[in-house]
Amino acid sequence: MKLLVTFSRKEGKKPIIAQVVRDTGVLVNVERALIDSSEGEALIDIPDESCRIVKDKLADLGASVRILEEEISLDETECVDCGACISICPQEVFSFDEEFRLRMDAKRCVLCGRCIEICPHGALSRRVDI
Amino acid sequence: MKKTIHQINERIRDGNARVVTAEEMPAIVAELGEEGALAEVDVVTTGTFGAMCSSGGFFNFGHADPPIRMERVWLNDVEAYAGLAAVDAYIGATQQSTTREDQYGGAHVIEDFIAGKSVELRAISRGTDCYPRRTITTDLLLENLNQAIMCNPRNGYQRYNAASNSTERVLHTYMGMLLPSFGNVTYSGAGLLNPISNDPGFRFIGSGVPCFLGGAEGMVIGEGTQASPAAGFGTLMVTGDMKKMNTEYIRAATMHGYGVTMYVGLGIPIPVLDVETVRSTAVKDEDIWVDIIDYGVPARDRPTIGKVNYAMLKAGHLEINGEEVRTSSLSSLRRARRVAEELKGWIESGKMAVCLPTRRIDPGRRAAPMRETVQGPRVLEIMDRRVITISENEPIRDAARKLLKGETNHLPVINGEGVLVGIVTTYDVSKAVVNPAKISHVKDIMRRKVVTTTADEPVDIAVRKLEKHNISALPVVDREYRVVGMLTAMDLGKLFGGRWLK
Incomplete structure (x- = not known):
């Protein structure tokens, strides 16, 4: 399960994620992070059964947490199954099936946005459900 | 045994012509042999669906x-x-x-x-x-x-070289996004389904021959622009009535960082008249080889990294320098198959007949590069030959002094042999003054990754480097990596009002 964590750094550089890992014992996978001097945003992946405990701990530490249900959405009327997205995706979200139809494993997506930018047919977009 | 075009058209008219796609042909030949396949198959249909920039249409309003x-x-x-x-x-x-x-x-x-x-x-x-x-x-x-006539000067490339990128930055090209350090390979074309790959001698594909274009019945006009069939890169000029087309087979697209292009579905039926046709239409993906070209080199004649065939490209990954690299196609094989299948249906139902070219395409043609009578400006002509350098072991204070005295913002750093090892800018020196930590020498603050140019490089390419890296100067180096000049944004001013803008 993927959580989008946003936190303020105004009160100092608290190691929020490290703290969560230590206190909960849940192994957190940071898939994408953007942190500057005033705020941070991190996309983390955790086992589904640990969602509650991690979410609560993050909230205790002052971070706001959203569960990402859908990551990337493919418009099948625009897609022509060219495959331009396949090799540029760092997460190997896209592949061809045996009939060279484009297949998408959205669970692997970390929302880097690269495929949305380069899809020649504008068939990919970000759909974030909360 | 030989068949005539009339015999085949008679069978099409009677509804009992045996039509197969180019993808089915290799297995049929393997099973029945060449003579057997000749007796069995009347028409082989081909198809491709991909970006074909050189396309357009005439309108009468x-x-x-x-x-x-x-x-x-x-x-x-x-x-x-x-x-x-x-x-x-x-x-x-x-x-x-x-x-x-x-x-x-x-x-x-x-x-x-x-x-x-x-x-x-x-x-x-x-x-x-x-x-x-x-x-x-x-x-x-x-x-x-009144009319909307699609007329595409260059469609249906016989095959197309694959693309990769040796540089350390992402490239956005008409071959799609190319990741740094050979991070991926992109390719285009349907391989064994490609029309010309099934008739490389242009015995059946030529002027007046019917085709599938954008979902409508179209026609081959003849040789496409820039055709180079002698090198294995034939092209076709084709036409068709836009009013009968559908958007399944004509799609606008944007290659990010490059521009607009159009995906076109094109297919051509090939009548099987003799054993030679059986052989050419039994072509396999393994038989069609292309080079992988390094798009990191911004010149017409880009270096080749290696050779691959369409079977390797379609497999989804291949090896470069011992590393596994994923491939992306930019054309759609699935839709190319649909073109060939739909064309097969047209011929089986008698909607389309076959004919021989009214004028043959010359398979010996080779495209030539442009004859350039005026060469664009080279770095040599506008670079600053006054080079002030510093060595890496000098104190930062000396760097500051040299920057001031030389009225420049960039100091190339050289080692004992005079070879470029880094660069220091006024910004780096100012930063060292503001944060006076333990650092004291040029080697502590210099940037070791230097973007350079050479004296004979076209200025346009040097300018592209400045833009891409968001910098304002490039050291000009010779073959031994010694600094022979500097090209700064200020030197570019020499282009204006000079002989290059006449």
Whole structure:
């Protein structure tokens, strides 16, 4: 399960994620992070059964947490199954099936946005459900 | 055994012609042998669906009242070429909108027309006695046009070289996004389904031959522009009626960082008359080889990294320098198969017959590069030959002094042999002054990764480096990596008012 964590750094550089890992014992996978001097945003992946405990701990530490249900959405009327997205995706979200139809494993997506930018047919977009 | 085109057309007319796609052919030949396949198969259909930039179409809008002789024409803000006659225009697929840039272009106008959408025509004229009107604006549907004739100068490339990138930055090309350090390989084309790959001698593909174009019955006009069949890169010029096309097989697209293009579905039926045709249509993906080209080198003759065939490309990954690299196709094999299947249905049902070319395409043709009579400016001509350098073991204070005295912002750093090892800018020195930690020497603050140019590099390419890396100077180095000059943004000013802008 993927959580989008946003936190303020105004009160100092608290190691929020490290703290969560230590206190909960849940192994957190940071898939994408953007942190500057005033705020941070991190996309983390955790086992589904640990969602509650991690979410609560993050909230205790002052971070706001959203569960990402859908990551990337493919418009099948625009897609022509060219495959331009396949090799540029760092997460190997896209592949061809045996009939060279484009297949998408959205669970692997970390929302880097690269495929949305380069899809020649504008068939990919970000759909974030909360 | 030989068959005639008339025998095949008779069987098509009677509804009992045996038609197969080029993908089915290798297995049939393996099973029945060449003579057996010749007796069995009458027509092989081919198909491809991919980006074909050199495409477009002629429109005739009909006369307005009072009439106008259109001198400039825009369709949804995309300019069409109007230097033809009063109300004719040619729209090119890659022409971009004046208002929406690479998000909308000629290809989108064509797709919108075919999809049944309304398109705004705007035209201007200076007015004449016979055509007094000066401006016109009107909304048009495809059915309102007298003609909408797709005419694509260069379609159906026989095969296309694959692309990769040796540099350390991402490249956005017409071959898609190329990741740094050979991070991926992109390719285009349907391999064994490609029309010309099934008839590389152009015995059956030539002027007047029927084809599938954008979902409609079209025709091969003849040799395409830039055709180089002697090198294995034949192309075709094709035409078809846009009014009968559908958007399954004509799709506008934008290659990020490159521009607008159009995906075209093209297929050609090949009559199987003799054993030679059986052999050429039994071509396999393994037989069609292309080079992997390094798009990191911004020159016409880019270096080749290796050779691959379409079977390797379609497998999804291949090896470069011992590393596994993923491949991406830019054309759609699935849709190419649909073109070949649909064309097969047309011939089986008698909707389309076959014929021999009225004029053959010369398979010995080879495309030549441009003859350039005026060479563009080279770095040598505008670079600053006054080079002030510093060695890495000198104190930062000396660097500051040299920067001040030399009235420059960039100091190339050289080692004992005079070889470039880094660069220091006024910014780096200022930063060292503000944060005076333990650092004291040039080697502590210099940047070791230096973007360089050479004296014979075209200025356009050096400028692209400045832009891409967001820097304002490039050391000019010789073969031994010794600094022979500097090219700064200021030197570019020499281009203006000089002989290059005449």
